Amino acid sequence: MSDSGAVYSQDRTSIEGFCRLLWGLGPLFANRSNISRFPRWWQLSCAGIVHGTTPDDSDFWGNPLDDYDQLFVEMGAITAFLFETRQDFWDHLSDVQQDNILTWLDQINAHELPKTNWLWFRQMVNTWFVHTGHLEYDALVQADFDVTASHYLGHGWSYDGYENQIDNYIPFAYQFFTLMNVGLAERDDRARYDSACDSEKTCNTKSAGIDNADVPETIQRSDNNACNPVNSGNANRLCSAEAKRYTLLKQRATAFVPSYANWFASDGACLPFGRSLDYRFAQAAFWGAAAFAGIELPAGWMLGDVKHLLLGNLRWWFRQNIFQSDGLIPIGYAYPNMNMAEGYNGPASAYWALKTFIFLCIPDTDTFWTTRESDDFKFEPLKPQPEPRMLVAHSRTGLEVQAFTAGQHAPEHNHTDAKYEKYVYSTTFGFSTPKAATVLKQMACDNTLAVSESEYHWRTAFGYADYAIHGDYVYSRWEPWSNVTIRNFIVPLMPWHIRVHVIDSARALHLAEGGFAMPDFGQELAGPNINAIGGVAGASAQHAADGSFASGWDASKDDTRNPLSATRALNITDEADTLPNVNAQAENPDRRQEAGSTTGGIAAAMVNGTSSSPTATFAMHQQSLFYRTEVGLTGLIGAEGFSLELSTPEPNTNLLYPKTRIPLQMRVIEPGRYIFVSAYLGDRELESVGDDGSIAMPNAALVGNELCIEYRNESKLVKLAELHD
Amino acid sequence: METKPFNENVATNPLRTKADCVEALVDILAPAMRLVESGG
Numbered sequence: 001m002s003d004s005g006a007v008y009s010q011d012r013t014s015i016e017g018f019c020r021l022l023w024g025l026g027p028l029f030a031n032r033s034n035i036s037r038f039p040r041w042w043q044l045s046c047a048g049i050v051h052g053t054t055p056d057d058s059d060f061w062g063n064p065l066d067d068y069d070q071l072f073v074e075m076g077a078i079t080a081f082l083f084e085t086r087q088d089f090w091d092h093l094s095d096v097q098q099d100n101i102l103t104w105l106d107q108i109n110a111h112e113l114p115k116t117n118w119l120w121f122r123q124m125v126n127t128w129f130v131h132t133g134h135l136e137y138d139a140l141v142q143a144d145f146d147v148t149a150s151h152y153l154g155h156g157w158s159y160d161g162y163e164n165q166i167d168n169y170i171p172f173a174y175q176f177f178t179l180m181n182v183g184l185a186e187r188d189d190r191a192r193y194d195s196a197c198d199s200e201k202t203c204n205t206k207s208a209g210i211d212n213a214d215v216p217e218t219i220q221r222s223d224n225n226a227c228n229p230v231n232s233g234n235a236n237r238l239c240s241a242e243a244k245r246y247t248l249l250k251q252r253a254t255a256f257v258p259s260y261a262n263w264f265a266s267d268g269a270c271l272p273f274g275r276s277l278d279y280r281f282a283q284a285a286f287w288g289a290a291a292f293a294g295i296e297l298p299a300g301w302m303l304g305d306v307k308h309l310l311l312g313n314l315r316w317w318f319r320q321n322i323f324q325s326d327g328l329i330p331i332g333y334a335y336p337n338m339n340m341a342e343g344y345n346g347p348a349s350a351y352w353a354l355k356t357f358i359f360l361c362i363p364d365t366d367t368f369w370t371t372r373e374s375d376d377f378k379f380e381p382l383k384p385q386p387e388p389r390m391l392v393a394h395s396r397t398g399l400e401v402q403a404f405t406a407g408q409h410a411p412e413h414n415h416t417d418a419k420y421e422k423y424v425y426s427t428t429f430g431f432s433t434p435k436a437a438t439v440l441k442q443m444a445c446d447n448t449l450a451v452s453e454s455e456y457h458w459r460t461a462f463g464y465a466d467y468a469i470h471g472d473y474v475y476s477r478w479e480p481w482s483n484v485t486i487r488n489f490i491v492p493l494m495p496w497h498i499r500v501h502v503i504d505s506a507r508a509l510h511l512a513e514g515g516f517a518m519p520d521f522g523q524e525l526a527g528p529n530i531n532a533i534g535g536v537a538g539a540s541a542q543h544a545a546d547g548s549f550a551s552g553w554d555a556s557k558d559d560t561r562n563p564l565s566a567t568r569a570l571n572i573t574d575e576a577d578t579l580p581n582v583n584a585q586a587e588n589p590d591r592r593q594e595a596g597s598t599t600g601g602i603a604a605a606m607v608n609g610t611s612s613s614p615t616a617t618f619a620m621h622q623q624s625l626f627y628r629t630e631v632g633l634t635g636l637i638g639a640e641g642f643s644l645e646l647s648t649p650e651p652n653t654n655l656l657y658p659k660t661r662i663p664l665q666m667r668v669i670e671p672g673r674y675i676f677v678s679a680y681l682g683d684r685e686l687e688s689v690g691d692d693g694s695i696a697m698p699n700a701a702l703v704g705n706e707l708c709i710e711y712r713n714e715s716k717l718v719k720l721a722e723l724h725d
Numbered sequence: 726m727e728t729k730p731f732n733e734n735v736a737t738n739p740l741r742t743k744a745d746c747v748e749a750l751v752d753i754l755a756p757a758m759r760l761v762e763s764g765g
Contacts, residue, residue: 327732
């Protein structure tokens with residue numbers, strides 16, 4: 001496909017290229033009629049496996065393999081194909097050919113594997129051994145199952161070897177392979193039961209340890225009367241062990257449904273987060289496997305909801321630019337992109353996504369195919385998810401998902417700081433991975449704070465010293481140097497969110513903080529109104545221009561406790577605010593917002609050596625910046641002393657759009673303590689826009705550790721528990 | 726008969742029936758299988 005490299009050897013890359021296609025070929029040929037429709041593809045698939053496992057063949061895949069060999073991953077695809085096509089492939093092989101395949105597969109039991117989802121590939125292989133009459137392999141299945149089962153966290157989530165790393169890959173792998181294993185094994189049992197009954201007419205449907213009482217009802221396969229004639233003699237023990245494992249896995253999958261569903265938007269997009277995003281529509285694989293395995297659905301959920309999530313995500317993906325002109329799927333996400341790739345992404349790795357088509361193994365007569373997709377999209381406006389350490393928010397109709405994260409950390413992957421430790425990730429605006437860290441535009445620092453001791457060599461959060469997920473905000477503490485501490489408090493306020501940074505630094509620092517990225521074909525607005533097109537790029541808009549945030553307080557309450565009343569007293573609407581702008585420094589006189597010289601800080605932002613009393617207020621700067629495209633509306637309300645800029649990062653940094661603009665605020669600080677409050681807008685549905693085109697803006701002020709927020713005539717107080725000094 | 730661009734079929738596939746889903750899979754597999762067939 002291409003000559004790009006991966007961490008494994010080139011011959012492994014070629015074998016991977018063949019095996020990954022089996023993830024789609026297996027479900028295709030599970031329907032026998034497709035074998036006669038695509039005879040050449042069938043012949044190539046079968047011959048490839050036979051030749052690859054025949055020791056004296058020129059295409060032999062090798063023996064011995066190595067510890068941690070990439071081919072152990074590909075054994076998953078081969079085993080799935082064997083299960084899916086057993087009656088037409090395996091059952092027609094000679095004894096020698098079958099032995100060759102088993103001997104080659106058995107190598108996985110003689111080598112070291114990482115204690116991660118790779119153990120599921122070994123469970124699949126050993127389950128195949130059991131299902132071909134080698135009952136002793138069930139002990140190996142059980143041993144690996146005990147390890148993977150111990151990785152369970154809650155709400156259906158498991159971790160993949162690293163508890164701090166909960167990403168898209170978890171449902172790609174753990175949740176998918178568990179259910180695929182369940183579904184294929186039970187399907188194999190049913191097929192052999194039917195075959196045995198046809199030939200012997202003696203099978204008792206309740207005799208083999210799995211009866212219908214063990215099978216969840218909601219997506220129950222109509223012919224699920226499992227019996228295992230091959231395993232006669234040990235059938236009861238084996239079926240009981242399998243049934244016990246499968247029951248647990250299905251229960252966990254049931255719990256996973258409402259949690260993972262919250263990662264999806266109503267247009268079918270799934271939250272891009274973490275590593276391995278090259279696998280693209282594997283995001284829908286869990287839904288395909290859940291339908292195939294016949295899990296019980298949670299209360300209030302219907303099969304049509306699962307079908308909607310599955311097919312909606314596939315439709316979303318097939319509308320993206322994921323194909324080359326020759327029809328192949330290259331490395332990338334929503335467009336071809338090597339920048340975001342992992343070291344283990346080979347040229348054909350993306351075809352791992354084909355496993356999503358496991359649902360084609362559902363029989364033609366099953367109710368899945370006649371069930372109507374749900375019209376209603378289920379989502380929760382704001383949902384704390386403790387296992388992936390997120391607050392997940394949806395826009396008004398669910399078109400946009402934003403995940404506010406804290407405490408995730410993956411030590412090894414490319415761009416791991418960008419993939420795991422930004423403040424928020426979005427289905428509409430994606431996120432960006434840097435090209436380099438030397439110059440700021442290479443950083444593409446959307447939704448993160450970059451710091452540097454000069455204008456060069458920037459760094460963003462990599463490893464938080466502390467974190468917390470609360471019901472209304474997330475907290476993280478980052479220590480980029482031993483004498484610099486940055487505490488972050490991120491408060492969702494869809495389509496806005498408020499960021500509070502408390503910086504204690506013994507170093508002078510350059511700061512650059514970005515908002516949401518959008519395509520570069522939009523227009524910067526001249527003010528907080530979407531009709532204000534054609535204004536001076538970068539012109540600041542006065543925060544209080546629409547006065548919307550001044551009216552939300554209940555007059556019957558003691559207004560003296562309202563920090564915003566204090567900010568009003570400081571003449572928040574006065575463009576000529578004359579408060580001293582302590583330590584606001586211009587690191588670049590060319591920056592456009594400096595020309596606007598909105599010197600007005602609402603309150604002093606530097607507290608070190610001035611005021612740190614608990615009644616001091618810290619509010620947002622009066623500058624704002626807005627940018628609109630057909631994708632939506634982004635913007636920010638800057639913090640004290642920052643200059644604003646609609647930045648143009650390097651191309652091919654964002655996952656969704658090859659060229660982007662990112663609202664950015666920048667400032668230089670001297671050593672000291674600072675508290676900055678700012679707001680960021682990521683508005684897919686133009687929820688913030690009024691009938692006259694004006695953009696409703698929040699106001700926020702911090703008093704002690706209480707953050708007071710006003711937005712659209714409503715107010716709320718958020719107590720920042722970790723801000724106690 | 727006019728030949729559609731390589732990815733138009735899958736991009737416009739409504740995915741409403743099992744046959745639709747099979748066709749989407751076939752459209753994705755076809756370019757890769759051509760490569761397998763050619764020994765690439």
